[in-house]
Each structure stands twice: as structure tokens, then as C-alpha cells.
Amino acid sequence: MKATINDVAKQAGVSIKTVSRVINNEASVRQLTREKVQRAVDELNYQPNLSARNLAGAKSYSIAYIYDNPNAYYIIDMQKGILSACKQQGFELLIHPCDSKSQGITEEVVNMVKQARIAGLILTPPLSEMPEFVKTLVDLDVKVVRILSGDVAPDDLSPCVMVNDRDAAQTITQHLIDLGHKDIGFLAGDAVHMSTIERYKGYRRALKASNIEFNKSLVIEGSYSFDSGVSGAKELMSVQTANPRPTAIFSCNDEIAAGALFAARLMNISIPEQLSIVGFENSPFSRQTWPKLTTADQPNNQIAEDAAMLLISQIRKQKNPITISQYVPKLIVRDSTAQYEKL
Amino acid sequence: MKATINDVAKQAGVSIKTVSRVINNEASVRQLTREKVQRAVDELNYQPNLSARNLAGAKSYSIAYIYDNPNAYYIIDMQKGILSACKQQGFELLIHPCDSKSQGITEEVVNMVKQARIAGLILTPPLSEMPEFVKTLVDLDVKVVRILSGDVAPDDLSPCVMVNDRDAAQTITQHLIDLGHKDIGFLAGDAVHMSTIERYKGYRRALKASNIEFNKSLVIEGSYSFDSGVSGAKELMSVQTANPRPTAIFSCNDEIAAGALFAARLMNISIPEQLSIVGFENSPFSRQTWPKLTTADQPNNQIAEDAAMLLISQIRKQKNPITISQYVPKLIVRDSTAQYEKL
């Protein structure tokens, strides 16, 4: 039923080693031979046995995606992107959800890497933002690619795929400014996350670029949650606290924005007429609020595939130069933002 | 670094075959020997190499989770549960997102099963509800476990884990009835999904059990989406359409309920004072609406682990009797339901 390398070799009239060479794209196989083998491979619909490869070879064909992120949509997108790269490159993907805050997380992952003979790892926040953790893994002789928030890699421990939240946040803020807003509130996510910091930087930059004076009372600390959005927006919009009262709010993600939206409704503030709100992430969330959220879209699928490709190329040839690719989330204008109308 | 079966054999002073017997829990190993080997295994922290096992043995130690479900939370929960069973049983999990409506879906999965030497598959709706598809796979000599909506398996093609949406829906509806509601609207999900059908049945049963006359105009067809909830609720609550106007709404899932919530706000209907709304699923969603949704909770993690265990036991011994386990989602009362107040 299932063709082996032996069948292919017979069919092509060469040795199995030559077939092996062809399917691994090694040099020093004559063009003619290569074609002959390729034809046999196609005819028999041969696909190499991953277990055998992993067992026989020095290299491994398994990579792992390790994550600890409460955002299910993000993870599903990542998985899909990584899987697509794996399929193209004949790699296998292991997924490993974990708790980044647990005591033995490093040991747990180290064990898993050794146990499963993992050739490479993909790390997303918050794991990718834990330097000690990353360091340990890199020292382990396993390739690592991190997905991080920012424009430049924080170190050269591993190749990174950077998501430039800063520029995106600046663009979004600029969008609010272009609509005539000057008093723009900022609802922060968890302060420990780089994404929060980067988005904050972008917000500040946009203000500066337009010579709008920064007002600290418009910045509310919080976390990446709906509740945080609710309470943050309440604080911003209650006359006694914030001064001046903002006419627009930048929320660090869509969940916070959804919370802000709700707070506004509770306070009888109509969106977007009296207050513009923007989110970040373009999660399915942002299309299920009313009004629909203006937000920033990250092509997570693409980012993940890119990261996986980077990882696999690292695994393939040792001395790959450290490459970094960068994405900038794109502004998506929907219904939660409007021109500022002086009352 | 990594201990092999040979190391263990040496350490325990037995042959590798005996070690193999112990780690596979085979019979005919003396208790004494078993303990000796076990000790060596523990000391060396030995874990069998999956690739080698897959390659050498007739059996395979890989199962796959194939899914096509837009609900990311659901999938993540499933994965986690399945993974936990795999870890316990020394199995490997392959994940395979796919498009159930695509032409070649069956062929795609069949290929994957053959290619990766998959021993078993876990199927969730909508894939688990496609009889032809399931039939093809079962005929393929791969074990299958389906997760389905209902109380009894629709056939004996494979063991099933049933989620009794009907009883749960009845309980939820009863909760509304207990609160004094009589005119209870029903916002359906996609009509092709068994879950919709089952939930509808539960709703009808509860009405019947309390001798409340069923009113067809209170049932609105729709789909599992926010927008469907919005338009459905609008239709129900506009005086001219529905007669009588419902005082409570049963929504087929939380997303629909969230939509209904929004529609209510648009129409200035206060929740829960003027209208009670219930959801289904207990997705993170349901805690991020205002007010928080009364809903039904499915222990997806547990369901998934159960399904995976069932699958693995199937794989282990051929002639396992077809087992079926059943879960009934539990009512979670939050803030979107209240006593019916006659005006």
C-alpha cells in the first residue's frame, strides 16, 4: 500500500541511497538521475517515513510550538501558519501548551526537547520575552525562532520575527488625530508585556509628531482584559478623574476596547459620535461589538509561517546568518471612530 | 545524555526485550523483575523513543485530531484535553485543521492517515456529523472516536462521547420557566448542526413539561454568529413580528446571546429587568458581555481527555466493546436572567 524508499529505488533503477539524496535535495546527483527518481516518487506517490528519518538521521524533522497565551484565536492562527510551513518542508509539528509562570517551566521544556528530539522551537509572547528561558534553550543546541513585539531584536540569541506594534500604534493614533482628536486616552495592557510598551511608544510618538501635548492623566494602567477596559474607560470618562475628558480612546487590544465600548454605553456616551474607540489585534471580537471596532490587523498566519520557515532554514543549514523579518500591523477602519465634532 | 532501552537493560541486568515488556505493560514478567526494571527506568529517567517504537512495532503511537470549527476556544480546549491523555499514555498527537466543506476532504484525511501511520482519530462537529466521511475512515482500519451532540450514538461505526445538549437545554429553559417566564424566544444556530437540533429539542421538552404552549413565532432560524443574534433578537422583540413579545430568550450559543444582548440595548430593553437572555457554551465571551451571561458549561477539556482515553484504549486492545460516555453541560447562572415581573 504505502511505498517505501526501496520501492522507489527499484522503480527508478537506482540505489536507495540515491533516492535518499534526491528527496533530501542533496547535491551531486545528476540531473538525469534526479528526474528519473522524481518520476518514480511521483508515480508511487511516495512520501518518506518521518519516524525512520528521525531515527536514522542525525537531524530531526520535528519542531515544536510552545505557547502560553490566553488568546485562543492567536494560537489557532499561529498553529495554522506553522503547520503550513511544516507541510511544505516535510516537518512534523508538536504543540506544547504550558504555563509560563510555573516554577519548572524551563526544565519541562528542556526535557521535552531532549525526549522528542526536537530540532527547533517557535516561541511567542510571553515565552519569547523571557531572556533566561530563551538562553537556556539556545544553549541546548536546539534552534529557536522568537516572535516578538518591536522593530529590532533585543539580542542575537536567535532569529526573530518582529511585529512592529510601535509603528502600527502610531498609525492608529494618527488616524485618531487625523479625525480631529487631541485628547486621546490610552488604556494599557499588562505592563510587563512588550506589546503594551511598544504600543504605548507608538501612541506617544504620534502625539509628539503632531505637537499634541502629552497628558499623563489620560493614560490608564491595566491588563489585557475586558474588565480592565470597562474600568479604565470609566475612569477616563468620569469628569472628576481625567482632565480633560478624552474624545477618543486607544485600547491596547480589542478586548480592552470591547470593555471600553461597554463602559461607554453604561455611561450613555454614544460611540462614535461622542467618543471614538480603537482596538488592536483585529480579533473576531472586533467584528462582534457594536459598533464594529476600528483596529489594527496582524497577519498572524503569515507571521507564523514566516517564523516556521525561518526556523526550518536554520535547522537545514547550520551557519545561516541571523535573519529578522518584520511585520507592521495594518489599520482597519470600521465604525467605532469618527470625526471629532466640537460641541 | 538520553537513556536508551539498552542502558536500562544493562542497569537492570536483564535483556532489552524484558525492558520492552515492562514499559509496554505486557504480561508474563515476574513481579520482581518488573520492579527491578522499573527502578532502572526511574533512575535513568528513561523514556521510550517514539520514532523507534513507531518504526519497529506493528502498532503506531500517533493519534490525530482533525478539526474544522470556527470556535478557537473550543479547539484549544480540545487540544489540551487530548494532549493530556496522550502524555499519560505515551502517545503523540498530530493536529490537522481542515475545511469540512472542501471537495477532497476525505481523500486528504485518508492520505494523512496512511502517510503518518495514524492509529486513531478524534473527530468533533461538524466532521463527526458526516456519516460518509466517518464510514470511509472506519473502513480504513484506523480507530475513530467521535464527539457528538445527543444522548445516544447515531450508529455503531465508532465509540462516541456524547454531549447531551438536549438535557442541558431543557435545564436552561426550565431555569427560565422557574423564573416565571412563559413566552420564551428561541434563537437557533445553524440548522444543519446536531447541536442546534438537540438544543431545540430540549427547549421544546421543557415547555411541554411545564404545559406551556409552544408558539412557533417565537422561534427564529439563524446561524452561530453574533449578527444572527442581533437580527434574531430584533425580530423577536419588534412588536409587529412576534406575538406575544417574549420575556426571555434562549440563544443557541453565547455568541448569539451576545448579539441578542446588543440588539436589546439598541432597542432600549434593559437586561435582565425587561428581558432575560441565556447563552450556551460558557465561552470566555459569556463573561465579557454586560451583563454577564447565564449559560451552560461544557467541560470540553474533560470531554476531550475522555475521548482520547477511549481512543487509546481502543487502539491498545482490538476487541474493546463499543463504549459511550456522556456529558451533560451544566447550568451557570449569571446576571442576564431574572425573575419575570409582570408589568
Next chain:
DNA sequence: TAAAAAAATGACAGCGCTGTCAATTACTAA
């Protein structure tokens, strides 16, 4: 107590592939 039966253990091949290194072939220059 010895022979027969049953239980426990081990020797060995081989799963499908890759790495090593030797053998062959093609190509170059003299």
C-alpha cells in the same frame, strides 16, 4: 523425585531511513 507443562526471559532480525566510505563513472588535461 522425575517428567511434563507453563511461565519467564533472551537472541536476533528487521522496521525505513541516513551517514560513512568505498567503488564506479564522467570529465579534464596532457
Next chain:
DNA sequence: TTAGTAATTGACAGCGCTGTCATTTTTTTA
């Protein structure tokens, strides 16, 4: 043309484990 070099190909061992079947040990029975 022919030796000399480079490019191509193949033979073979072995990755870590399981299946088969032979061997040894223990238990039972006469």
C-alpha cells in the same frame, strides 16, 4: 589516447525499538 581528478553512485551498518521464536527457569503433576 591515458592517466589523473572530480563528480556520482552504491554497499552496508546501525538508529532504538518490537515481533518471533527459541531457550531457560519455575511450577505442577504423576
